[in-house]
Amino acid sequence: MNTRTFVVALSTAALAVGSLAACSAERGSTGSTPASGTQSGNSAPADAEDTMVGIAMPTKALERWNRDGAHLVEVLEEKGYKTSLQYADNKVDQQTSQIENMITEGADVLVVASIDGTALGPVLDKAKAQGIPVIAYDRLINKTESVDYYVTFDNYKVGQLQGEYIKSQLANLKAPIHLEPFAGSPDDNNAKFFFSGAWDILLPLVKDGTLQVRSGKSPKSNEEWQSIGILGWGSDDAQAEMENRLNSFYTDGEKVDVILSPNDSLALGIAQALEGAGYKPGPDYPLLTGQDADIANIKNLLAGKQSMDVLKNTDRLAEQTAKMVEQIVKGEEVEINDTKTYDNEVKVVPTFLLTPETVTKDTVQKVLVDSGFYKASDLGL
Ligand code: BGC
Numbered sequence: 001m002n003t004r005t006f007v008v009a010l011s012t013a014a015l016a017v018g019s020l021a022a023c024s025a026e027r028g029s030t031g032s033t034p035a036s037g038t039q040s041g042n043s044a045p046a047d048a049e050d051t052m053v054g055i056a057m058p059t060k061a062l063e064r065w066n067r068d069g070a071h072l073v074e075v076l077e078e079k080g081y082k083t084s085l086q087y088a089d090n091k092v093d094q095q096t097s098q099i100e101n102m103i104t105e106g107a108d109v110l111v112v113a114s115i116d117g118t119a120l121g122p123v124l125d126k127a128k129a130q131g132i133p134v135i136a137y138d139r140l141i142n143k144t145e146s147v148d149y150y151v152t153f154d155n156y157k158v159g160q161l162q163g164e165y166i167k168s169q170l171a172n173l174k175a176p177i178h179l180e181p182f183a184g185s186p187d188d189n190n191a192k193f194f195f196s197g198a199w200d201i202l203l204p205l206v207k208d209g210t211l212q213v214r215s216g217k218s219p220k221s222n223e224e225w226q227s228i229g230i231l232g233w234g235s236d237d238a239q240a241e242m243e244n245r246l247n248s249f250y251t252d253g254e255k256v257d258v259i260l261s262p263n264d265s266l267a268l269g270i271a272q273a274l275e276g277a278g279y280k281p282g283p284d285y286p287l288l289t290g291q292d293a294d295i296a297n298i299k300n301l302l303a304g305k306q307s308m309d310v311l312k313n314t315d316r317l318a319e320q321t322a323k324m325v326e327q328i329v330k331g332e333e334v335e336i337n338d339t340k341t342y343d344n345e346v347k348v349v350p351t352f353l354l355t356p357e358t359v360t361k362d363t364v365q366k367v368l369v370d371s372g373f374y375k376a377s378d379l380g381l
Contacts, residue, residue, distance in 0.1 A: 048080030051329050054102030055083060056112045059090040062265055063294040064314055071318040072111065079326060090232055092119045099123045103130060109325050113137040116187040121146065133328050137321060140189045142344045149334060150342050150351040151321050153312040155190045158356045159197020162289040165308045165358060166258055167201055169287055170210065173257050179211040180245055181218065181260040182238060186229035194262040195225040202260065214249040230266055239269030246277045256286050264290040264297040264309065271305045281305055293359055293368060298379050301361050309359040311367055316354055324352065
């Protein structure tokens with residue numbers, strides 16, 4: 001394990017907990033001066049039962065965020081913390097006011113999976129002004145000083161796993177091989193990493209003619225990923241887009257062979273569009289990628305309607321986040337393993353990265369069931 005901890009993290013944590021204690025003292029004693037010692041960051045660590053963790057999640061509409069929220073609450077409460085979990089129906093204003101309420105109601109630490117990574121600066125500045133440490137959960141929060149840590153999966157690697165899977169299967173396909181690429185929500189910082197990881201592998205194959213994109217929706221560089229992004233990651237929008245491409249560019253008897261889908265919600269919609277256009281599971285069904293290992297998609301994988309998935313074990317993500325909360329609250333060194341990659345345009349946010357894993361039909365049992373992520377019965381096995 002190449003996990004490293006950094007002195008810089010220690011000093012940030014000391015500052016964070018110093019201001020956390022100051023903040024709790026101020027709120028607890030309505031306007032009195034901070035407890036002695038808080039200025040130097042040497043105050044006694046806060047007790048878990050006195051610590052409220054505000055958790056802001058984007059939407060209940062996707063299976064993964066429900067699991068993320070529930071598990072985060074479970075592990076934090078096991079450690080004795082109080083929690084306040086809110087979902088924002090993918091609406092930025094709703095998420096902003098939920099965070100505002102958490103601050104007003106005395107949250108001591110905030111864990112935020114943002115909807116729009118650039119929209120939370122002003123509300124998080126309020127948190128910072130009150131000394132409340134902020135952890136960006138899964139998605140980086142951009143263009144603000146007011147985020148202390150980031151905990152996520154290696155998002156570039158997610159895209160690489162998708163690209164590598166596609167590349168590994170091309171020998172089984174007959175030329176010309178038709179690819180249709182999709183990207184995630186343009187307001188989600190992760191989507192850029194997913195696309196870049198895959199496109200660094202696939203673009204050379206588009207350039208040398210191995211892969212042909214009949215729709216022309218083929219970004220010329222990673223930077224152009226937003227041009228094919230599906231705002232809000234909606235299955236219905238992905239389905240409509242795939243139907244549109246099939247109806248406009250595949251009416252002459254040619255078939256689509258490969259579809260790069262960045263995640264499972266898009267893959268579900270794309271699979272619907274394929275079914276509507278008469279594609280049947282079997283050797284001619286297109287390669288279709290995904291991410292999140294949602295139950296509906298794993299069922300599709302087993303039924304031959306999706307070719308691979310990427311498991312990001314969100315239980316581990318929640319556990320690492322709870323550990324981070326505890327290290328911040330206790331004033332301990334905060335464990336991080338990336339101090340370079342996640343520049344939010346104001347600062348490089350100290351990050352803990354976890355590793356994603358490919359799942360195919362043949363590895364469902366090993367990767368998803370034997371690991372305890374799902375019970376066999378969850379997947380109809
Ligand atoms: C997450 C993915 C998820 C997508 C849509 C991304 O930020 O990392 O796991 O599929 O959002 O919710």
